[in-house]
Amino acid sequence: MKEFIQTLKNIWNLKELREKILYTLGMILVYRFASYISLPAINMAQVGSLLEQYQHNGGSKQGAGLLGLLSSFTGGAFSRASIMALGIMPYISASIIVQLMGMAVPYLQKLQKDGESGRNTLNQITRWLTIAVCLVQAPFYLGTITSVFIPYAQFQSAYYVEPTSFMFWFPSVVILVAGSLFAMWLGEKITDKGIGNGISILIMVGILAGFPGAFIQEVSTQTGKGGAGAIMILIEVLLWILVILLAVVLSVAVRKIPIQYVSRAHARGGGNRMSQGARQWIPLKVNAAGVMPIIFAQALMFVPGLLTKLDETNTFLAGFKNVFSWQYNMLFAILIVIFSFFYTAITIPVNQIADDLKRNGGLIPKVRPGKETSDYLDDILSKITLPGAIFLSIFAILPALVRGSIVQTDGFALFFGGTSLLIMVGVVLDTVQQINTYLLNHHYDGLMQSKLSRTPNK
Template structure:
């Protein structure tokens, strides 16, 4: 405990780090405040009463099914008809599209290799593509809140203007939703540039954590209303949740270390001495889950397709199951897609051929493996072996909310925190932010040592 308090003091004593943290917290507050500003055409008080009525009937304030999942990423702004309803997700979608297009379009491949100027151009392309994605998602969202979230018989009380009017409702609402998403993107980039951590990921994490208190309170109320055993069940749920978080951290940081031996050749008379001198031993850390949460994001994007098919044949109970994130149909297909996308994304992001070439060029080799193609095949073999269990564990984490829902956890909202994208994003963002803070502390410590050494040297002189 003393070490933790001392670390907090060290963080606060660094003016640069303190300013970055305060700026980050300030921009997060702006983002959360904006998420409570409703669209001008929406009667926010009436929408709140409708959501309360839905919740009293056993539902969740974040909605149900896939729409509720989207709402959880925006901190409830999606279900509140907020100006920030689309949140940062259009930017995430645009980034994924640009990353995938970079595999097939030579121009984007060239930009990826052009250093800082190329990254700036890719960022600009991503920003414009974000606006394009918003122009597609905004009308879809407006359709959802007029046809799904709000009962059809209460349109008059939920809207201040005619929801069928293009001039009064659709056009202004689309413009405001696009502006809100662009503003969220700007806040994320400012946090990345001027604050601490990855701004885009932090905004997603904040949106997810915003739902945690209400979800826990709802779960606590549901459990304790059943009798004296409810408090014990809540304690069991919290302990199990902490165990799941610990396992998620292990999955995020687990690596397979490949030993690398760097060697050098000593010059001899008349040529090069073939005897290799032992150099420094290092490691190539291959992550068990090198793809992170991207396979889950890709799979969730595709899982909307079966749900849309329900609109074609609403009487088909099998297809109807794909609209419920807790159904067995949804989760079996979801797990299979995650395993497939994990191998796919790992293959395109871990260039084993380039790694083998770089090792050969820098005089490094894997012990008992020849440089070049054999090294590439060896790395590919190891990567495939660790990716299989990594993908299976990732799939289990993704469908864990459906497993605990109805068996251990009673409410939809709290069940979503037992795995899936929500938990992995929270764990990944926290680990990344803590690592950046530790880097600042270490750099300050090293600067202090260097300054003391320089001062002692100058005194000796």
């Protein structure tokens, strides 16, 4: 505890790091404040009570889980009909599209290799594509809240303007697009002037915003009539901590491939001989794809739910609208395993790694440089990706496994694994690593300055 307090003091004493953290916190406050501003045409007070009625409606339980999942990524802005209802997710969708297109479009492939200028152009393309995604998602969102959650025919008091009119749709679409672009701008500013990855931090903040309410609701359910009591709350908290620790292990687990670098030294007579150099490692992550397979799979999982409109009497298809059903989670787990291999294959170029090793005089012991090294790395990567993908899929469907058997409420169950927990763990680890880097650089600079100050003048 004493070392932790000392670390906090070191962070505060380092001016640059302190300013970055305060700047990040300021941007987060702006984002959270904006998420409580409702669309001008909607009565915010009425929307809150109506959505609560909808979520507790016995005939709408299948859609409630899906609504809770969507709302969790925006910190509740989705369910509050906020100007930030779309959140940062359109930017994430645009980034995924650009990344996938980079595999097939030569122009994008060239930009990926052009260094800083290429990245800037790709960022600009992603921003324009974000606007296009928003223009598609905003009308769908407005259509959903006006036809399902707060239909005008039953709840006219929830609207200041009739939702079928041009004066409702045009300003609302413009405001939703602007809100998503504002969230994107906040994320980029955090990345540039703050600490950590701004986009990921905004997603994590949105997820964490719903945690206190979900936990309080779970406590109320367990300690109320028919609940298991306070001892069950303690068991849930201990289990949740264990799941977090396992998620951390999955995020940092690596397979180290030993690399031996050789150097050339001139022997007598002008010849060359090989001498051993430094031994290093290639760290291949067990979960190299991170949370991206879950995000890809999550994006596709909304498609089966839309198919229920073709046949609303089909109970099998209806299960895909419920994030806790066995149909939903079985398909979800299969897609995660598939996307884990797919994303790992496109993000870890084993051929390029093998070529770089050969060019720099590096080799894997007992493996020939070149194609044999590439095949060896590909074989190792395939072997460690399979268990990583399986564990990732288990984490993703864990909320459905604990819902009902251990956890009694939907909101708190979503924090037991799934996209929410893995995003939080990944963002926290990345942010802590950046803070540690600043601290190490600070101590290193101070050590060099003290040595220089003790060096006598010649």
